[in-house]
Amino acid sequence: xxxxxxxxxxxxxxxxxxxxxxxxxxxxxxxxxxxxxxxxxxxxxxxxxxxxxxxxxxxxxxxxxxxxxxxxxxxxxxxxxxxxxxxxxxxxxxxxxxxxxxxxxxxxxxxxxxxxxxxxxxxxxxxxxxxxxxxxxxxxxxxxxxxxxxxxxxxxxxxxxxxxxxxxxxxxxxxxxxxxxxxxxxxxxxxxxxxxxxxxxxxxxxxxxxxxxxxxxxxxxxxxxxxxxxxxxxxxxxxxxxxxxxxxxxxxxxxxxxxxxxxxxxxxxxxxxxxxxxxxxxxxxxxxxxxxxxxxxxxxxxx
Amino acid sequence: xxxxxxxxxxxxxxxxxxxxxxxxxxxxxxxxxxxxxxxxxxxxxxxxxxxxxxxxxxxxxxxxxxxxxxxxxxxxxxxxxxxxxxxxxxxxxxxxxxxxxxxxxxxxxxxxxxxxxxxxxxxxxxxxxxxxxxxxxxxxxxxxxxxxxxxxxxxxxxxxxxxxxxxxxxxxxxxxxxxxxxxxxxxxxxxxxxxxxxxxxxxxxxxxxxxxxxxxxxxxxxxxxxxxxxxxxxxxxxxxxxxxxxxxxxxxxxxxxxxxxxxxxxxxxxxxxxxxxxxxxxxxxxxxxxxxxxxxxxxxxxxxxxxxxxxxxxxxxxxxxxxxxxxxxxxxxxxxxxxxxxxxxxxxxxxxxxxxxxxxxxxxxxxxxxxxxxxxxxxxxxxxxxxxxxxxxxxxxxxxxxxxxxxxxxxxxxxxxxxxxxxxxxxxxxxxxxxxxxxxxxxxxxxxxxxxxxxxxxxxxxxxxxxxxxxxxxxxxxxxxxxxxxxxxxxxxxxxxxxxxxxxxxxxxxxxxxxxxxxx
Numbered sequence: 001x002x003x004x005x006x007x008x009x010x011x012x013x014x015x016x017x018x019x020x021x022x023x024x025x026x027x028x029x030x031x032x033x034x035x036x037x038x039x040x041x042x043x044x045x046x047x048x049x050x051x052x053x054x055x056x057x058x059x060x061x062x063x064x065x066x067x068x069x070x071x072x073x074x075x076x077x078x079x080x081x082x083x084x085x086x087x088x089x090x091x092x093x094x095x096x097x098x099x100x101x102x103x104x105x106x107x108x109x110x111x112x113x114x115x116x117x118x119x120x121x122x123x124x125x126x127x128x129x130x131x132x133x134x135x136x137x138x139x140x141x142x143x144x145x146x147x148x149x150x151x152x153x154x155x156x157x158x159x160x161x162x163x164x165x166x167x168x169x170x171x172x173x174x175x176x177x178x179x180x181x182x183x184x185x186x187x188x189x190x191x192x193x194x195x196x197x198x199x200x201x202x203x204x205x206x207x208x209x210x211x212x213x214x215x216x217x218x219x220x221x222x223x224x225x226x227x228x229x230x231x232x233x234x235x236x237x238x239x240x241x242x243x244x245x246x247x248x249x250x251x252x253x254x255x256x257x258x259x260x261x262x263x264x265x266x267x268x269x270x271x272x273x274x275x276x277x278x279x280x281x282x283x284x285x286x287x288x289x290x291x292x293x294x295x296x297x298x299x300x301x302x303x
Numbered sequence: 304x305x306x307x308x309x310x311x312x313x314x315x316x317x318x319x320x321x322x323x324x325x326x327x328x329x330x331x332x333x334x335x336x337x338x339x340x341x342x343x344x345x346x347x348x349x350x351x352x353x354x355x356x357x358x359x360x361x362x363x364x365x366x367x368x369x370x371x372x373x374x375x376x377x378x379x380x381x382x383x384x385x386x387x388x389x390x391x392x393x394x395x396x397x398x399x400x401x402x403x404x405x406x407x408x409x410x411x412x413x414x415x416x417x418x419x420x421x422x423x424x425x426x427x428x429x430x431x432x433x434x435x436x437x438x439x440x441x442x443x444x445x446x447x448x449x450x451x452x453x454x455x456x457x458x459x460x461x462x463x464x465x466x467x468x469x470x471x472x473x474x475x476x477x478x479x480x481x482x483x484x485x486x487x488x489x490x491x492x493x494x495x496x497x498x499x500x501x502x503x504x505x506x507x508x509x510x511x512x513x514x515x516x517x518x519x520x521x522x523x524x525x526x527x528x529x530x531x532x533x534x535x536x537x538x539x540x541x542x543x544x545x546x547x548x549x550x551x552x553x554x555x556x557x558x559x560x561x562x563x564x565x566x567x568x569x570x571x572x573x574x575x576x577x578x579x580x581x582x583x584x585x586x587x588x589x590x591x592x593x594x595x596x597x598x599x600x601x602x603x604x605x606x607x608x609x610x611x612x613x614x615x616x617x618x619x620x621x622x623x624x625x626x627x628x629x630x631x632x633x634x635x636x637x638x639x640x641x642x643x644x645x646x647x648x649x650x651x652x653x654x655x656x657x658x659x660x661x662x663x664x665x666x667x668x669x670x671x672x673x674x675x676x677x678x679x680x681x682x683x684x685x686x687x688x689x690x691x692x693x694x695x696x697x698x699x700x701x702x703x704x705x706x707x708x709x710x711x712x713x714x715x716x717x718x719x720x721x722x723x724x725x726x727x728x729x730x731x732x733x734x735x736x737x738x739x740x741x742x743x744x745x746x747x748x749x750x751x752x753x754x755x756x757x758x759x760x761x762x763x764x765x766x767x768x769x770x771x772x773x774x775x776x777x778x779x780x781x782x783x784x785x786x787x788x789x790x791x792x793x794x795x796x797x798x799x800x801x802x803x804x805x806x807x808x809x810x811x812x813x814x815x816x817x818x819x820x821x822x823x
Contacts, residue, residue, distance in 0.1 A: 002567055006558040136560040142568050142589040214775040221771060225764045234590050236508055236601045236752035238760065239499075241363050241391050246356040250349045257345035264338045275346075282349075294356055295367065 004080055004139045011078035011137040017071030018092055018130060024064035025099075025123050031057035032116040040194035057115060058106060064119075065099045072096050079137045084153050085144055087291060091129035095122040098161040105165065110200035110208060117168040148230035152223060159219035160283055163255075166212035167280035170273040172196070173205040177270055206269065210262055213276055217255045224248050235297065243296035247286040254279040335402070336409035344403040351399055355390035358382060362391065404496060411489045418482050425467045426474040429783045430794075438795035438804035446817040448786040454815035455784045455793075464782065472785040477778075481798065484773025491770055494763035502756020504534040514608045514625045514746040518546040521598070521751065539753070541597035545574045548584070550605060550745040554674050563634060563673050570602050570747045587747075597753055604748030606630045607637055607657055609681055613646065615736040621646040625744050628657045629701060634671040635659050640703045644692045651711075651735055652690050652703045655683040681740050683721040684713030685731065711735075780804075782811070 035053040038046045072093050076083035084093045102118045105111045140149075175181055176196050181189055199205065227248065228238040239245060258275040261267035291298070334340055359367025368388050372379040379388075386393035433439055444451065448471055459466050459475045466475035509526035511519050519525055521540050549571040555561045568589055573582040576596065587593045593600040608625035615621045621643045628637035641653040660673035661680035669682060688708035711733050713720030718732045723740035730737045779798035784791060795808050 002553040003557065004555065004561075004566060006561060008558075008560065138561050139555060139558070139564055139566055142565055145567075145588075146590040148590075218768070218772050218775060221768050225761070225768060228764070229761065230590075232757060233592065234601075236592070236599065236603075236750045237754070238757060241355055241360055243356040246352055250352050253345050253349040253352070257342050257349065260338055260342040260345060264342055267339070267342060290356065295359070295364065296356075 006080070006137050006139065007078040008137065010074050014071045014074035014078060015130070015134075017067055017074060018126060021064050021068035021071055022123060022126050022130070024060055024067060025119050025126070028057050028060035028064055029116065029119040029123060031060060032119060036116055036195050036198070039198040040191055054112060054115070058103075058112075061099065061115065061119060062103060065096065065103055068092075068096045068099065075137065079139070081140055082150050082153070084157070085140055085149070086133070086135055086138070087287075088129050088133040088135050090153070090157070090287075091125050091133055094157045094160060095125040095129075097157050098122060098125075098164055101158075101161045102165065108208070110204055111165070113199050114165070114168040114172060117171070118165065121164065121168075143234055146230060146233065148226060148233070152226040152230055155219050155226060156223040159216050159223055160287075162212050162216035162219060163276075163280050163283055166209050166216060166276055169205050169209040169212065170276040170280075172199050173202065173209060173273045174270065174277075176202055176205065177273075202269075206273075209273065209276060213255060213258060213279075217252075217259065220248075220252055220255065224252055240297075242298065243290055243294040244286070244298035247282065247290050251279060251282045251286060254282055332409060335406050337406075338410070341403065341406050341410065344399060344406060348396075348399050348403060351396050352390070354387050355396075358387045358390075360390060361388050400496075404493065407489055408493065411486055414482075415486050418479075418486060421482075422479055426465060426476040426781065429469070429472045429474050429785055433783060433785065433792055433794035436794040436796050438797075438808040439792070440794075440808050440812050441790060441792040442812055442816055443790040444816055445789065450817060451786050451791050451815060452784065454817075455811075458811065458814045459782060464780075471787070472783065475782045475784075477780055478798065479779070481774055481777040481779045484770045484775075484777065486770070488767050488770030488774055491763045491767035495760055495767065498756045498759040498763055502754050502760065504532040505539070505756070506752070506754035507531040507535050507539070508750060508752035510603075511749050511751065512627050512746055513545070513547040513749055514627065515547055515550055515744045518544055519749065519751075520544045526751070539597065541576075541595070542578075543574055543576050543595050543598075544578075545572050545593070545595075545600055545749070546582070547572055547747055550747050552605065552674070552745070565674070568602060568605055568747075570605075570749075572600075574600075587749075598751050599753070601750040601752065602747055603750045606746055606748075607635060607659065607676070608744045608746045609639070609655075609657055609679075610741040610744060611641065611655075611681075612739040612741055613641070613643055613736060614738075615643075615646040615648075616734050617647045619647065621736070623741075625746070626655070627701075627746050628655070632671070633674065635674040636671040640701055642690050642692060642700075642703065644690050646736065648734065649687055650690055651685055651687045652705075652708060653683050653685055654703050654705070654713075655681060657681050676743055679725060679743060681723045682713070683723075683738070684716075685711045685721065685733075685735065687711050687733065687735070780807075784815075 031053060035050050035057055038050040038053060072083055075089060075092065079085070083089045099118065099122050102111070102115070175192070176199060181193055181196065184190070200208070227245070231240070231242075231245075232238040254275065258272060258279055261272040261275050290296075359365075359371055361368050371382075371388075382388065386395070390396055430436075452468060452471070452473060455473050456466060456468055459473065462477065464475035464477040465479075466473055507530065509529035511525060511527050513519055521543050523529060523537060523540070547570060551567075551569045551571070553566040553569075555564045555566055570587040571584065572587055572593065573584045574593065574595060575582045585593050587600060587602045589602055592602070606628055607630075608627050610623075610625045612623040613621045622641055626639045626641055628639035630637050635657075637657040637659075639655045639657060641655065642650075643652070644650045656669070658669050658671040658680045659675060660671055660677040661669050662672045663669055669680060686703065686705050686708035687710075690708075691704070710716040712718045712731070721729055721731060721738060723729055723738065725740055725742060728737055728739040781796045783794045793808050793812055795804050795811075797804055
């Protein structure tokens with residue numbers, strides 16, 4: 001690669017699409033919140049309408065993910081490469097894949113209830129991306145010019161999306177099984193209790209959580225192996241305990257622990273759910289704090 | 304160590320208070336190989352890996368460790384005592400993963416035995432009371448026992464169940480692959496660990512900075528730095544040579560957001576497998592190493608090597624050749640050192656800056672504004688005094704210890720730094736002689752690395768991945784069918800709670816029940 005043409009107007013368009021998607025996500029998020037409050041409502045009429053609200057929210061979500069997709073694709077075309085070479089692009093593409101998977105997972109009825117969490121999280125990621133991580137479109141540094149960028153990063157993003165949905169289910173599980181939520185006399189908690197009543201029953205939440213985490217773990221293992229192969233090509237060794245490698249290992253080990261917990265007496269249920277959350281926290285930590293503040297070879301935040 | 308259902312887990316609490324030594328050992332072994340211990344060790348391993356990302360590690364970032372020692376000498380000593388600069392080879396980290404692997408072996412070996420037996424034996428008897436299972440259905444029919452069991456057998460066989468048909472019942476089981484996958488996964492992990500251990504022992508990697516026109520010959524003396532594994536033997540080094548003919552860099556000059564960003568680094572090399580063999584040319588790029596027998600050659604860095612000649616007061620050439628300058632920023636403002644211990648009348652050292660495309664700042668200092676040599680400038684600070692090279696102790700060629708030296712040019716010395724453009728010769732102050740900037744070359748930093756086990760590690764890793772995938776996706780189920788007078792009953796049990804079991808049983812019953820016997 002000795003010469004590349006960057007398309008700056010198209011990159012501008014991409015940013016506009018991302019902002020437009022954020023606006024629609026916000027609407028969708030609000031509709032999902034409204035849906036949650038209405039199913040918790042003691043007013044029968046409002047409660048009956050809630051199914052329509054959820055459909056409306058889903059319609060908005062599909063529209064948002066479509067516009068978001070335009071933002072991702074145009075960014076890629078503007079840069080003549082895959083659109084995930086710095087933290088801004090990684091966040092925008094990653095949140096797109098998260099929501100896209102969720103839109104597909106909509107077929108599983110019990111999953112729909114976490115829509116508020118997923119849209120809220122996507123909004124948070126996009127807000128951070130556009131406000132803090134934004135960089136103008138740039139060419140790839142030679143170290144990233146490899147087809148492994150496509151494989152390694154795509155699978156890492158996919159894994160993250162599955163872990164993310166599982167984490168949302170873990171939160172729901174923990175709230176639902178919390179003694180405090182069950183017993184508290186407070187009005188707010190009472191309301192939360194009614195919202196939670198609309199969530200799938202405990203066992204179902206637990207099983208869904210295991211399902212999403214297991215897909216996540218397989219994908220994460222693949223990420224780790226693909227990363228090692230790439231490292232062997234680029235840095236002469238398949239593994240060198242670079243900070244990013246360390247955290248990939250930590251995350252893998254935490255989720256391996258999670259799966260042992262799901263079949264260890266005394267560790268199923270709440271403890272496993274907490275482990276699932278610890279694992280996801282490590283992923284977020286790896287993407288933010290490790291990328292920005294830790295010294296290592298994976299220097300591509302672009303900031 | 305994984306996915307074992309609760310019912311099959313041996314009770315780890317011993318009943319007898321009188322254990323004796325053997326009993327204690329057995330108890331300890333059982334504790335160690337329990338899933339709970341594996342879980343705790345995994346979490347411990349994750350936690351123990353964290354400090355390695357907080358403190359610089361000797362293996363990944365030796366310069367970082369040196370800097371840490373300079374910055375916090377007291378604290379560094381304490382951290383070092385706890386092996387916090389060598390976390391991944393430390394006693395405590397090793398202890399955790401060795402225990403983990405012992406626990407793993409102690410768990411999967413007996414499980415393999417159990418699984419092997421299960422695979423060779425038939426599914427067991429139909430339990431007496433089928434109603435207690437999560438999937439259960441009783442159906443009335445006047446069909447014959449043969450008709451029902453024939454239909455059930457056909458349907459189950461089609462769905463991949465292994466089954467035993469008895470007088471009036473069928474026991475069926477499927478999903479043995481789940482446990483097989485799980486065991487393969489764990490054994491493959493042991494494989495990865497062993498391959499990594501052995502491979503690491505026979506591996507080596509070394510670094511060499513090669514200026515355009517120079518040749519690297521693969522023997523120990525040619526390396527700038529070399530890190531062998533514990534079993535490494537010098538005869539492992541295959542006698543190849545690599546010459547750097549030309550080094551090219553493409554920087555972006557076209558896109559406004561991207562000016563000066565490197566697009567491509569290319570090291571044009573000719574390699575020979577032995578002294579009298581024909582040379583073959585190749586291009587090494589960042590992600591495209593040169594593969595030679597017994598080692599790969601990687602491009603890890605590059606920079607400028609200005610060709611400089613020093614002539615001393617007696618007219619003798621005290622130094623002449625390319626000097627490797629280390630880049631300090633994205634525009635290749637570079638720093639180089641020349642030491643002239645034999646220069647007359649007195650020895651001196653040079654701390655030089657190279658600016659490929661110079662620009663003078665308001666303060667008078669220079670900087671580089673573009674990484675290609677469009678308007679190059681070489682600027683030198685001179686230090687007179689004992690360079691400390693005569694006692695033979697090893698010293699860093701990239702740094703000049705100015706402590707105890709007297710600066711005679713540049714900085715606050717009162718004399719301006721010596722500045723040169725290509726082709727220029729300048730007289731040095733204090734009668735030190737003269738210097739010529741003859742020309743400019745580029746250099747490449749090469750890594751030469753060899754690890755015989757890479758392919759094995761990859762194979763085991765992929766095997767582990769496959770095993771993991773299978774063990775997490777293949778459902779393991781048991782189905783029982785029992786015919787009785789006037790009807791039949793079906794029950795199903797899954798390895799993990801499976802929400803689809805009742806539906807599964809419904810579908811199965813629908814498939815085998817004779818059409819006329821079904822209730823409307």
